[in-house]
Structures are given as structure tokens and as C-alpha cells.
Amino acid sequence: MMTTPAEPYALPAEASVEVSAEEHQFNELIAADSRIEPRDWMPEAYRKTLVRQISQHANSEIIGMQPEANWITRAPSLKRKAILMAKVQDEAGHGLYLYSAAQTLGTSRDEMTDALIAGKARYSSIFNYPSPTWADMGAIGWLVDGAAICNQVPLCRASYGPYGRAMVRICKEESFHQRQGFEILLELMNGTPAQREMAQDAVNRWYWPALQMFGPPDNDSPNSAQSMAWNIKRFSNDELRQRFVGMCVPQAEVLGVTLPDPDLRYNEETKQYDMGEIDWTEFHEVLAGRGPANARRLQRRREAHEEGAWVREAAVAYARKQAVAATAVA
Ligand code: FAQ
Numbered sequence: 001m002m003t004t005p006a007e008p009y010a011l012p013a014e015a016s017v018e019v020s021a022e023e024h025q026f027n028e029l030i031a032a033d034s035r036i037e038p039r040d041w042m043p044e045a046y047r048k049t050l051v052r053q054i055s056q057h058a059n060s061e062i063i064g065m066q067p068e069a070n071w072i073t074r075a076p077s078l079k080r081k082a083i084l085m086a087k088v089q090d091e092a093g094h095g096l097y098l099y100s101a102a103q104t105l106g107t108s109r110d111e112m113t114d115a116l117i118a119g120k121a122r123y124s125s126i127f128n129y130p131s132p133t134w135a136d137m138g139a140i141g142w143l144v145d146g147a148a149i150c151n152q153v154p155l156c157r158a159s160y161g162p163y164g165r166a167m168v169r170i171c172k173e174e175s176f177h178q179r180q181g182f183e184i185l186l187e188l189m190n191g192t193p194a195q196r197e198m199a200q201d202a203v204n205r206w207y208w209p210a211l212q213m214f215g216p217p218d219n220d221s222p223n224s225a226q227s228m229a230w231n232i233k234r235f236s237n238d239e240l241r242q243r244f245v246g247m248c249v250p251q252a253e254v255l256g257v258t259l260p261d262p263d264l265r266y267n268e269e270t271k272q273y274d275m276g277e278i279d280w281t282e283f284h285e286v287l288a289g290r291g292p293a294n295a296r297r298l299q300r301r302r303e304a305h306e307e308g309a310w311v312r313e314a315a316v317a318y319a320r321k322q323a324v325a326a327t328a329v330a
Helices: 021-031 044-063 065-069 078-103 109-117 135-152 161-189 193-212 224-229 237-255 280-287 294-307 309-329
Strands: 265-267 272-274
Touching: 044 065, 044 078, 044 109, 044 224, 044 294, 065 078, 065 135, 065 294, 078 109, 078 135, 078 161, 109 294, 135 161, 135 193, 135 237, 161 193, 161 237, 193 237, 193 280, 237 272, 294 309
Parallel strands: none
Antiparallel strands: 265 272
């Protein structure tokens, strides 16, 4: 047993706490900004935080397929349809990498799926908004994937190895998603007055929910401090939100759209954009299940799960058959 003078997570300054050798090693790895792997010992609270964040993230990717899947059959051209299908399939893949990363922490995919379809698990607030027009495909790609990249690039350096490595691939694909959304909006903004109006309307509806994706303000974010001390999160919710707004402004100028915040202005002193008040009441309503599309999203997820039961059964039967065949050969 030994004592550690500098713990990576908050302890009273004068506390002298006995920690086990394995906990000491964990602390050293975090302090050295190294990776924690599934074989390594980790505090239960670290494991729990990761399962919480990674499973919510996986759920978001899976539920996040719905607003765009809504437009696959109605995409305005074959090319647009092919691109949109590829994007929605990418989101399914992201969900799978993330569920796999969470499984390395000892939580089964079935547990995570059951919690999601029972309405007990979180997923990102952003996917509880409807996508009534084609321009929503542009706004989702530009703003939602844009916010996702801003939030997720730092997660490529998350201290938990399987999560950080999954994020590297996810971020590459999200970059393509963001560009395709930007390009849809650009084409609409170069189109007819009705198309320009449709693009602006979509930006108006998605801008504020996209800012809410970064989570509550820092002074109301119970998990941030500990997650940052453990090198899971690298920046606070407000820092990333601010960075995102700074990225959106010049891109909105290129597009010719107006960001729907009358208080948005550059502050020469801080060298950042001051922004208007975010509607946190709306955010909490959506988190409580009372957003515009929460019920519909969960209902669809449940149906898809039930409709896919035969595929799971067939896969299990096939695996059994393969195992029997392998034993027979051996
Ligand atoms: N929605 O203490 P904090 C995507 C919850 S993927 C719902 O600040 P934390 C790709 C939070 O869980 C989008 N809940 O929490 C795509 C916590 O509740 P809990 C998903 C939210 O974890 C694009 C409570 O509030 N991305 O878009 C939200 O330190 C297009 C207190 O919050 C990720 O999941 C929210 N917006 O920070 C797919 C990224 N914000 O668990 C398809 C990874 C907060 O205590 C189409 N996650 N909450 O009951 C993260 O970076 C973090 O978990 C945050 C929240 C930043 C989301």
C-alpha cells in the first residue's frame, strides 16, 4: 500500500488516502496521459462513467439515423439518395463501434439495447426534432455533424483506448457528413427564392438545438470536472460550444444564411463570439422525454428491434451450426 500525493481526481488537499498498487498504477497512467485498456484495473466510477457516456453516444448514433432515413425515399436525385444512404449506414456503423467499445467494459449489448427501447437510456437531445424538408438534410449535416465533430475530435484522445480508437474512424466519417450537408445547403442557397427560404428555415430550426448538443452550461454540468480529470473529456461543454459557434460564423457567411441569434457578435476583447441565451428549459424538457419527436423516435426504434428479431435468431442458429461443425471437424 502506498499514498499518492497528486491524485488525478479531486481529493481534499490535505487528504492522505491509502490506495492500492493497482489504483496507483491507474493514477500514474492517467497522469502520464497514457491509455487505459480493457485488461487494466480501473476504479468502478471510471468504468461507470465510460459506460454511461459511450452507451449514450452509441444510442445517439442509432436513433440519429431516423431524421435522415426519413428522406432516403424522397431524395431529389439518385446521387443524393446514394450519398444519404451511405451517410445513414455510417451512423449505424458508428453505433456498432461504440456498443463494442462499451462491451469491453462489461456491459452487454442486450442490456444497452433493452434500456434504450424501454425509454430508460439517454441519447442526444438533437434527434428529438423532426425533419420536414429536404433542407433539413443540409442543416443536419452542416450543424449536427459539425457540432458532433467539434465535440468528438477531442474524444479521439480519450484515456480509454477502445473509445479513443473508435472515435478516430468516426471523426473521419463525420467530416464527410458535414461537407455533404454544407454542400446541400450551398446548392439550395444558389437556387430559387423558395429553395433559399427552405434552407434558411432549416438553419433556424436546427441552430439552437445543435448548440444544446454540447450539454448543459459548465456551472450545471455535474459530470464534466471528473471526466476531465480522468482525461475522458478534454474540454468543457461551454468551451466546445464556443469553438463551434466560432466555426459556424464564417461558414454561414459563405453559405449566405443568417444564424438565428440576434445577440451574436464578435467580442474584440475576448476574441470570441458573444451569443444569446440558450433555452435550457427546452433542453430539459427534451431530456425528460417531452421533445417534439421523442415518442416517435422510441416507437420506431422498438418496432425496428421487433422486426429484426428473426435476423438475430437466424444469426444465433447459424453460429450454433458453425460451432457444431467445428467440433465435428476437430
Ligand atoms: N442530450 O454533466 P453533463 C452525433 C446529459 S452523436 C441528451 O455535462 P457529460 C452523430 C448527460 O448525459 C451525438 N443528454 O454530462 C450523428 C448527463 O446525464 P446523465 C452524441 C444530454 O456526459 C450526427 C446530464 O445531461 N454525441 O451527433 C445532453 O459530462 C448526425 C448532465 O450533463 C455524444 O454522445 C444532450 N445533448 O457531457 C448521428 C458525444 N447533454 O448521464 C446521426 C459523447 C448532456 O448524468 C446524425 N458525449 N446530457 O444522466 C459527450 O461528449 C458528453 O457525454 C456530453 C455531455 C458533452 C454530451
